[in-house]
Amino acid sequence: MAAIIDGAALARELAAEIAAEAAALAGAGVxxxxxxxxxxxxxxxxxxxxxxxxxxxxxxxxxxxxxxxxxxxxxxxxxxxxxxxxxxxxxxxxxxxxxxxxxxxxxxxxxxxxxKDVDCLHPANVGRLMLGRPVLPPATPAACFELLERHLAAGGQDPRAWLQGREVVIIGRSNIVGKPAYLLALQRNATPTTVHSYTWRAGHLAAHTRRADVLIVAMGRPEFVTAEMVKPGAIVIDVGINSVPVTDAEGRPALDDRGRPRRRTVGDVAFDDVRRVAGAITPVPGGVGALTTVLLARNVVRACAAA
Ligand SMILES: NC(=O)c1ccc[n+]([C@@H]2O[C@H](COP(=O)([O-])OP(=O)(O)OC[C@H]3O[C@@H](n4cnc5c(N)ncnc54)[C@H](OP(=O)(O)O)[C@@H]3O)[C@@H](O)[C@H]2O)c1
CATH class of the missing domain: 3.40.50.10860 (Leucine Dehydrogenase, chain A, domain 1)
Structure with a gap:
């Protein structure tokens, strides 16, 4: 059974550090x-x-x-x-x-x-990221690697050494998650592979994902990744945030007190299924999303300190 990587706990820990830095800057007048x-x-x-x-x-x-x-x-x-x-x-x-x-x-x-580009969206910063120059890292992919590296460190590994040469497979190639996640993996000397909807259409998706030591999933497809797509022991980072209807035992929509259909938030990974085979997994909610806004705030504090 996979360990659960607790994004909410890490967010609280980092939030305390960032709040202290923000307070120090405010104390100095900015x-x-x-x-x-x-x-x-x-x-x-x-x-x-x-x-x-x-x-x-x-x-x-x-x-x-x-x-x-x-x-x-x-x-x-x-x-x-x-x-x-x-x-x-x-x-x-x-x-x-x-x-x-x-x-x-x-x-x-x-x-x-x-x-002031705290999510690495300006083309100049995207270019700097590509070239391996220092930037304020894009918040969501940075959250993926923060969770991964803190998990490895908590298990007694040196995260940088562990990642060298490892297979990191990223599902999704959006400008805000998939592509920068590839670059962050490459910067860490991992062996990244990007897969996308055409990989799936060609019937090759699972062949790639099953090779992954680290699987980063950012596709926007509720509970798409199942256990048979995951290598036993892999670390699975689920970026997806999807709202789906809640159903009862017969598959009918469940209603709330006011008779409206109930909804719940799920990731792109079928959590209970994948948890049986993975080594570690981030939950949704309480994983990547919990950390993203905190890392955005960290970038604001860094931008302020550099101003
Ligand atoms: N936690 C956070 O902080 C955070 C931040 C941003 C986004 N998100 C969530 O992360 C998810 C992805 O967001 P995004 O902005 O990156 O989405 P996006 O721009 O819609 O990109 C989705 C990617 O998934 C690929 N894809 C879709 N169906 C696929 C399939 N069947 N097989 C393989 N690849 C497939 C697409 O391939 P093509 O390029 O070929 O179409 C595309 O590259 C969403 O659920 C979003 O809500 C979370």
């Missing part, structure tokens, strides 16, 4: 400040914004919510981005996605001041 930019009403983006706001407040960061209507013009959004780039009280800027399709997302990301 309170680290984070702004999110939300255009429109997307449900997932609003949930993420609330989590960021809560983390910022718990850690003593100043937080600014910039919300624009879905119909905002590109010029209005770019003006808001410019104002934040120039504002000395703001050290981190995060445009939330998805943005309305009419907006030029690439231009919005390019309008982040590179020094």
């Amino acid at each position: 309170r680290p400040g984070l702004a999110t930019v939300l255009v429109g009403e997307d449900y997932g983006a609003r949930v993420y914004r609330r989590q960021i706001e809560r983390t910022a407040s718990e850690l003593g960061l100043a937080y600014r919510d910039v919300t624009l209507p879905a119909a905002a013009s590109a010029a209005e959004v770019m003006a808001a981005m410019r104002a934040l780039a120039e504002d000395p009280a703001i050290h981190g800027v995060l445009p939330l996605r998805p943005m309305p399709p009419a907006l030029p997302e690439a231009d919005v990301l390019e309008a982040i001041a590179p020094a």
Whole structure:
């Protein structure tokens, strides 16, 4: 039975360290400040914004919510981005996605001041990451490696030595998770492989995943990865966050007190099934997601200290 890697516990531990650093900066006269930019009403983006706001407040960061209507013009959004780039009280800027399709997302990301780019979204920082130069690491893939390395260290391993030459398979190639996770694995001298929907369509997905010493799953497909896709003893990092209906024993939708369908959050990994074969696994909720906003806050504190 796999060990459970407790993201919530690690988040609490790191939060205490980051809050102390934020307090030291505030004591010296500069309170680290984070702004999110939300255009429109997307449900997932609003949930993420609330989590960021809560983390910022718990850690003593100043937080600014910039919300624009879905119909905002590109010029209005770019003006808001410019104002934040120039504002000395703001050290981190995060445009939330998805943005309305009419907006030029690439231009919005390019309008982040590179020094305030706390999720490694600006092309200059993506290039630096690719080249192995120092950057504020993208929060979600950084959370994957923080969990992995802390788990290894807790088991008495030297994480860097353990990862050298290991097979790290990443399902998903998004710009915010899959691709940077590949680069973070490569930086650690692991042997990363990226697989995606065309690997699956070609019928080759499980052949790759079964070779993985570390399997990072970021696909947005509820409980897709099952035990037969996982090498016995592998470490499984589940990035997915999916909302699915709760059903009763007969498969009918379960209802809450007000008669509405009940929903629950699951990852991209069939947790109970995979837990039987894996060596360690992150739960959802309480795994990668629990750590992401804390690492975002850490980047804000670092950006503030470097300003
Ligand atoms: N914990 C956190 O902090 C956090 C942060 C961000 C995202 N997430 C969650 O992580 C998940 C992934 O997010 P994302 O933004 O990376 O998603 P995304 O942009 O939708 O990318 C999904 C990736 O999965 C691949 N994929 C889809 N179906 C597949 C299949 N059957 N076999 C193999 N690969 C398949 C896609 O391949 P193609 O490229 O070929 O289409 C794509 O590369 C979502 O559940 C999201 O909610 C969590």
